[in-house]
Amino acid sequence: MTSRVALVTGGTGGIGTAICKRLARAGHRVATNYRNEEKARAWEQAARAEGFDFTIVPGDVSKPEEAAAMVRRVEEALGPVEILVNNAGITRDSTFHKMTPEQWNDVIATNLNSCFNVTRPVIEGMRERKWGRIVQISSINGQKGQYGQANYAAAKAGMHGFTISLAQENAKLGITVNTVSPGYIGTDMVMAVPEAVREKIVAQIPTGRLGEPDEIAYAVSFFVAEEAAWITGANLAANGGQYMGW
Numbered sequence: 001m002t003s004r005v006a007l008v009t010g011g012t013g014g015i016g017t018a019i020c021k022r023l024a025r026a027g028h029r030v031a032t033n034y035r036n037e038e039k040a041r042a043w044e045q046a047a048r049a050e051g052f053d054f055t056i057v058p059g060d061v062s063k064p065e066e067a068a069a070m071v072r073r074v075e076e077a078l079g080p081v082e083i084l085v086n087n088a089g090i091t092r093d094s095t096f097h098k099m100t101p102e103q104w105n106d107v108i109a110t111n112l113n114s115c116f117n118v119t120r121p122v123i124e125g126m127r128e129r130k131w132g133r134i135v136q137i138s139s140i141n142g143q144k145g146q147y148g149q150a151n152y153a154a155a156k157a158g159m160h161g162f163t164i165s166l167a168q169e170n171a172k173l174g175i176t177v178n179t180v181s182p183g184y185i186g187t188d189m190v191m192a193v194p195e196a197v198r199e200k201i202v203a204q205i206p207t208g209r210l211g212e213p214d215e216i217a218y219a220v221s222f223f224v225a226e227e228a229a230w231i232t233g234a235n236l237a238a239n240g241g242q243y244m245g246w
């Protein structure tokens with residue numbers, strides 16, 4: 001197989017860690033960014049103990065200059081980014097009538113503006129080299145909406161609009177752009193949902209359980225494979241059957 005340079009934003013989080021590990025096991029050279037150096041170094045050490053050699057660089061993806069600097073540092077360390085996974089994301093859940101401008105803006109900036117901020121510095125190189133894989137990690141809640149997540153659902157739905165436009169613009173240049181829409185996965189983000197609310201959500205999942213981070217990483221590995229060259233503009237749901245839109 002061909003070893004590619006992969007940048008996974010938010011790689012130190014629950015789903016991000018699984019994506020980094022799966023891409024590394026597939027032979028790719030994987031980088032991620034961090035905002036909290038102490039947490040990131042601990043993550044790097046734990047991964048190293050398992051035999052992974054990740055490149056970690058500072059950068060807040062919600063800020064254009066920091067995202068551009070982050071891409072530059074990754075490219076200096078590993079070479080041009082060939083696989084980009086826009087995975088970084090946060091929640092600031094609140095019913096809309098109580099939502100503050102900060103809760104709205106933080107989620108739009110980190111989950112959606114980040115797609116512009118990180119993809120913009122890598123797309124020209126991908127177009128010149130005529131090869132690229134871009135994957136947005138959206139959410140089931142971008143597809144179906146969610147009580148308490150007007151900000152998050154707007155950002156996540158926006159990510160797929162971004163996917164399908166970029167997919168059209170870059171299809172002739174060997175670049176595929178796709179979305180994975182995870183359902184509720186057993187990560188810190190989902191465990192932060194009040195237990196009573198979470199139990200009601202799990203009861204709506206046909207598989208009867210939360211997903212595993214690696215079940216999302218598997219979907220990402222499908223899209224970034226060399227053989228997936230004709231799959232672009234797709235949105236792959238991985239949600240245990242909780243939402244079966246088509």
Ligand code: CAA
Nearest residue numbers: 091093094095139140146147148183184189190193194197
């Ligand atoms: N549908 C209908 N009514 C609901 C509801 C729902 N899904 N959830 C809450 N309500 C109702 C409650 O029953 C309650 O009604 P009463 O006042 O009549 O009793 C009212 O809304 C207020 O509910 P809360 O007491 O929970 O209100 P709150 O302000 O304390 O919290 C909330 C509101 C922040 C939205 C909280 O309910 C919550 O955290 N919900 C979970 C949201 C969620 O699913 N987030 C996903 C995070 S994980 C993630 O985002 C990853 C991913 O991609 C899947």
